[in-house]
Amino acid sequence: MLVLPLIGFSNETPTSMNEGIFSKDQAKSGKRLYKKHCQSCHEGSYFKPVLLAWRGESLSSLFKLITAAMPENDPGALEQDQYTDILAHILYISGYARGENKLDPATLSDITIDKPVAK
Numbered sequence: 001m002l003v004l005p006l007i008g009f010s011n012e013t014p015t016s017m018n019e020g021i022f023s024k025d026q027a028k029s030g031k032r033l034y035k036k037h038c039q040s041c042h043e044g045s046y047f048k049p050v051l052l053a054w055r056g057e058s059l060s061s062l063f064k065l066i067t068a069a070m071p072e073n074d075p076g077a078l079e080q081d082q083y084t085d086i087l088a089h090i091l092y093i094s095g096y097a098r099g100e101n102k103l104d105p106a107t108l109s110d111i112t113i114d115k116p117v118a119k
């Protein structure tokens, strides 16, 4: 039997992007914020290919980039919660399923970016 050392490792199984990692309310809130802070530069269709290009990376890396560099004309201007809601909206319009639980920024490093599964 193989005994894995758990100390210092997360024993959480990696979460898939397709498990419903954000909630409906969160995506709704994100839609409003997105209109206000992102839409002037990005069409909604911008993000699907971006997410595909980021496949295999952790969702926290993309989130860090967004929080540090966007909106490009005022980087880092929003609250962490606002960025999180915007990320939920971006995932929703890019074809990922909504779920019951809110996306929590603390768990993003356990999530690997993958393709949306067609329903």
Ligand code: HEC
Residues within 6 Å of the ligand: 034, 037, 038, 039, 040, 041, 042, 050, 065, 066, 070, 071, 072, 073, 086
């Ligand atoms: C003033 C214009 C502007 C605004 C507002 C803006 N962005 Fe951007 N964004 C850019 C530019 C320019 C780039 C880099 C060029 C490109 O890849 O199209 C970019 C790139 C990105 C990328 C791709 C990063 C990558 O390297 O793959 C993401 C994701 C992104 N923006 C998210 C957002 C989000 C979320 C918001 C709102 C909080 C936002 N942007 C607001 C101009 C803007």
